[in-house]
Structure formats: C-alpha cells, structure tokens
Amino acid sequence: MRYMASYDMMETVRNTNQWLGASALAMASYPAFSMFPNPALQWMGAWGEVTERTFSRMVVKPAWNIPALPGKDGLDHTVVEEVELAGPFGDLLHFTVQGRETPKRKVLLVAPMSGHYATLLRSTVISLLPDCDLYITDWHNARDIPVSAGKFDVEDYTLYLVDYMRHLGPNTHVIAVCQPAPLALAATAYLAEEDPEAQPSSLTLIGGPIDPNAAATEVTDFGHRVTMGQLERMMIQRVGFKYNGVGRKVYPGLLQLSSFISMNIDTHRDAFMGQIQRVMSGEAHEHDKHNKFYDEYLAVMDMPAEFYLTTVDRIFKKAEIAANEFVVAGKKVDIGKITTVAVKTVEGTKDDITAPGQCIAALDLCTGLPDSKKASHVEEGAGHYGIFAGKSWRNNIRPLVLDFIDDNESATPPGYRQKKPANKNTAA
Template identity: 75%
Template sequence: MRYMATYDLMETIRNTNQWLGATARTMASYPMFAALPNPGIQWMAAWGEVTERTFERMVAKPDWGIRTFTCEDGKDHLVEVRTVVEKPFGNLIHFDVQGREEQPRKILLVAPMSGHYATLLRSTVKSLIVNCEVYVTDWHNARDIPVSAGKFDIEDYTLYLMDFMRHMGPETNVVAVCQPAPLTLAATAYLAELDPDAQPRTLTLIGGPIDPDATPTDVTDFGRRVTMGQLEETMIQRVGFKYKGVGRMVYPGLLQLASFMSMNADRHGKAFRDQIVRVARNQASDHDAHNRFYDEYLAVMDMPAEFYLSTVDRVFKSREIARNEFMVAGHKVDMGKITRVAVKTVEGSKDDISAPGQCIAALDLCTGLPAEKKASHVEPGAGHYGIFAGKSWRNNIRPLVLDFIDANAGDPEPSDRAANVNVA
C-alpha cells in the first residue's frame, strides 16, 4: 500500500468514474435523443450528472463562498479572504470585511487537519464574522506540497499554531474545533512559557480529545486495537506522479473517504439514488441540500503521514497530552504554565466521536490557572457536528463563547445574542 501505483490506481478509478458520468451526461444531451420519448435517456443524463459531480468534488478544494456581509449600516460590504501568514503546510487567513470598523473581538479559529479542508467551518465563520475579526488556519493538501518542504508532524503543527498566535498578538481569542484541541492547548502552554507577552487572551476548546480515555468511543477504541505497524502498512501511501507532492508519504483523502462512506453505506447510497431521481424529475438544483452537503463532505485532502501517525501514537495511544508529557523539539511542554489565559471547554452530550469528558480534561491539566479563569459547558442533545455548527452552535454555544471572551477582555463588549446574520 506504500507505493505510488496504489495511489495512482485510486486516482485512476476516481477519474474513470468522473469520465463515465460526463460521457453519459453528454451523450444524453445529443439533439437527436430529444425526438425519442424514452425516459431511459433522462435517467442516463441524471445518473451522469450526479456521478460526474460526485467524483469531481473529491479532488476539488471548496470555495469559502463568503463574498458579502450586511453590516449595521444596512449596506452590503465585500469580504476579502486575505492571507496574512503563509507557510508550506498551512496559511493563516483573515476574513476582512471591507469598509467596516475593526471589531474588538479578534478570533483565531483553529481548523482540524483531519481529512477535510478548513471550509468545513464555513458556517462557524459566518456566524462569528457578524461582530468579530475572524482568522482561520487554512491547512494545505499534502499531495500539493513538494517533498523538499520536509516533514510535518504534531510538533510542527504545534509550532505553526504558536507562530500564528504570535502574529495575531495577545488580544487574540483562540477557538479550537475538534482534532486540534490538544495541540492548541499545548501550543498555548508552550507560548506561555517561552513568550508570555504573546499568549492569547482566551482559549476555547470545542469537542477535542484532550484525554481520549476519559470516555472511550469507537474512535479511541480503534486506536487501541491496531498497532502502529498495521496502521502504517494499510493506511499510508506515496503521492502519485500527477501532483506536486509526488513521492510524499500521506494518508490519502480518498482512502479516508472510502472509510467514511462504508460506515454508513446504506444511508449514502439512498441519498445518491434519491438525488438521481430528483435530477431526472428536474427537482434538483445546483445548491440544494444534497449538493451543499456532499460538495463539502466529498472534498477530501491528504494528510502528511507523519502527522497522522504521530497523532494516533502520541495523542491517542500514549496520551502524552492527557498525561502532561508532551514534547516539542526536545522540550517538555507543561500545561501548568498557563496562568492567565482563560480556558473554556465545550462538549456535546451526544458526541460519539469526542465524548463528554474527553475535552473537559483540559481544565485539570491547567494547574496554574485560577478557578475563575476556567469554564465548561455541555450542550444537551448536541452531537459532534452540532457543537460548532447548526442550531446548537448558533442559539446556545456561540453566545456563551462570546460572553466568555467578553468576560475576560480588557474592555469587554456586550455579546450580540440576537445578531442577524446575512452573509452571501
């Protein structure tokens, strides 16, 4: 599984299915078929359209789609996505609302590097851009990064976060979603030790596996069942000749997507069959619910092999973060060094990926932080996705996070609980 031929074989299968879909759609559009009252032609066109779009999206990075924002003055303002820090494996980007006064809340939204692009947090960004300056870690697809750029493991990830925090300054409020929560906690602690004046003002950890063994799930059980040798042999491949990262060892996004789809094969199969029916009946649209969901869900990215393997080994198996034994560049990071950064954890009561108890473990690690600087919240009825997107996030969690930020600000501004979001 480590060779380029395997990676290229998966890409060939994907490319072939995209071509078959395009061929069926194009063939069904021939003018001569319009004279034939055969519903099979419509079904062929519908199958081709859905199939082509499905396999095309697997290698396309989604657009943020945040172009304008309606401010309090009632006018639409353009939103420019600017790169403020550029690095080989990921950039720091800023959603700059043109013509609007700079907002007092500056938020660094740490996106996961877990197989999907940072655009997975699109709705989170839209909800925060209302009255915050929003910055996001935009991780790159490993297949597009030349081997000459070197390795990228969880220590490098931690150092990247420290650089981003330094750039944004001490008035920053960091919000880490899911997978990066442990490393964001470590980056904050390391920064508190090395450069106290650069540490952020607040740190909010949402649904992250700080201590995976606190409440085991299928995800943590999988990490226990397999050995690192098995994981490397079955999951790691070399990027094929089609991309700039040719030869780089990665955990392929297509392989991860196949695993995701197989877990709920019946549900996904029904969703695509129903979409074909809707397309054949002219009931579908480019931005209907099916396309909005799967355009993002199917867009996967390759992860650097060393990042994937070190995450499983050191975060889940060895529990270095949970045991406060995490090392970065030969230096032991002590979470107790966090003494003035207010820390809040958010969990969902029905989260089956990072179950309640895993994230709140961060508060026990922050031994140097006074109790008034710690907070936690468990959202009733919310699953993993719901704690950073959807109604639970918009109606309950977002206001609580903004209240927490304001309560720990030098000059707190009242959080806007009923802010109207009108983002195109």
C-alpha cells in the same frame, strides 16, 4: 514504488468514474434522442450528472463563498480572504470585511487537519464574522507540497499555532475545533513558558480529544486496536506522479473518504439514489441540500503521513497531552504553566467522535489556572458537528463563547456584551 502505484490506482478509478459520468450525461443529452422520450435515457443522464459531480468534487478545494455582511450603515460589505502568514503546510487567513470598522474581538479559529479542508468551518466563520475580527488556519493538501518542504507532524502543527498566536498578539481569543484542541492547549502552554507576553487572552476548546481515554468511542477503540505498523501498512501511501508532492508519504484523502462513507454506507447510498431521482424529475438544482452537503463532504485532502501517525500514536495511544508529557522541539510542555489564559470547553451529549469527558479533561490539566478562569458547557442533544456548526452552535453555544470572550477581554467595550442564560457558563 508499490505505494505510488496504489495512490495512482485510486486516482485512476476516481478519474474513470468522473469520465463515465460525463460520457453518460453527454450521450443522454443528444438532441436526436428527445424525439423519442425514453425513461432509461433520462435515468442514464441523471446518473451521469450526479456521478460526474460526485467524483469531480473529490479533487477540488471548495471556495469559501462568504456572503456579504450587512452593516450598521445599511450597506452590504464584501468579505475578502487575505493571507496574513504564508507557510508550506498552511496559511493564516484573515477575513477582511471591506468598509467596516474592525470589531474589538480578535479571534483565531483553529481548523482541524483531519481529511477535510478548513472550509468545513464555513458556517462557523459566517456566524462569527458579524461580531469578530476573524482569522483561520488554512491547511494545505499534502499532495501539493513538495518533498523538499520537509516533514509535518504534531510538533510542527503546534509550532505553527505558536507562530500564529505570536503574530496576532496577546489580545487574541483562540477557538480550536475538534482535532487541534489538544495541540492548541499545548501551544498555549508552550508560550506560557517561552513567551508569556504572546499568550492569547482566552482559549475555547470545542469537542477535542484532550483525554481520549476519558470516554470510549469508535475512534478511540480503533486507535487502541491497531498497531502502528498495521496503520502504516494499511493507510500510508506515496503521492503519485500527477501532483507536486510526488513521492511524499501521505494518508490519502480518497482512502479517508472511503472510510467515512463505509461507516454509513446505507445512508449515503439512499442519498445518491434520491438525488438521481430528483435530477430525473427536474427537482434538483445547483445549490440544493444534497449538493450543498456533498460538495463539502466529498472534498478531501491528503494528510502528511507523519502528522497522521503521530496523532494516533502520541495523542490517542500514549495520551501524552492527557498525561501532561507532551514534548515540542525537545522541550517538555507543562500545561500547568498556564496561569492567565482563560480556558473554556464545549461538548455535546450525543458526540460519537469526541464523547463528553474527553474535552473537559483540559480543565484538570490547567492546575495553575484559578477556577474563575475555567468554564465548561455540555450541549444537550448535540452531536459532533452540531457543537460548532449546527443549530446548537448558532442558538446556544456561540452566544456563550462570545460571552466568555467578553469576560476575558479588556479591549471589548461593555456594549459588545451578550445577554447570557443563567447557569450556562459555569466555572469548573
């Protein structure tokens, strides 16, 4: 019960701050006050506007808002998100471009379950849509999932990926971003033994902790420094009475957000003070740079406690994937059984979350895969976010990934091939 009280207390604080912001904005907006302009009232109104927006975004799932796609026919084609496969903990979404001939490249984009919604990859989705028939894993907020739905840990996550790969078929190209990279590798190895015909054509792993011990970061240091008992006591709470998942054990999104912000508190403080000044001076607008970033950054979701704890324990502490000792549904998964699926890794030299060396370790684990089907790329000067959503992704990495897909896709006609720079896509 005390964990539910803690959860409800956090929600009460969030709700109160949202109300305070709305109240300050309403009070400062009284028409009578306009007769006697007062900088203090202007500041209060600006503070209220920014505060209300900030705390309201913490409990809202962002919309995809994918813009219409220009077609070869000169028309703009609407993009519609359709649920391809529904599940209690996540859906397989399909981005359908109305009126467009389906591209030959079928891509499954595996989004992380790490505190933010799959919409964190919106810019990645927009960049891939012109060239791909695109699907994405859309994970649900654990606070909205009834306890009766059962548990969800790293093995369940892996089996969800197995089901998605089976459903999409062997001509699928999987791109796993960050946290799910080791589990996508495990799912592919699982299929290699259980259902070889359902394996994807290629697997691209971007900034994933395949071997967290290969290069230390703050994330890996934290994982080794705390015990599982400490982690459970500090991070795990039960969903409060307000949501459908009442009683479910979770790592709350609001608690995760406080950790995110504390890592760069000075930067965030300056950003919010600057936005208040811009609102006061009339320079801010609905879709300015600040709102565009923080609308996504502040939208957090609760993670199932089992998933969070088993990720820390089995992926980081015990490094089961790196040791090729991962077990799914009582069966040991041998990554060496992958013999036909082409595997590519992508890393950034300035990635402080998944440092260079952690992801490329996947290629050494694929002992049954010929070198001709292995590739790696390290992007100079790119941080963690940049390797899948920034300028580095758009200008350098995305073309290389599409080349890699074409190199390992019999269904892709030659006209789809990209021009690739020399020595950018080297076999490991």
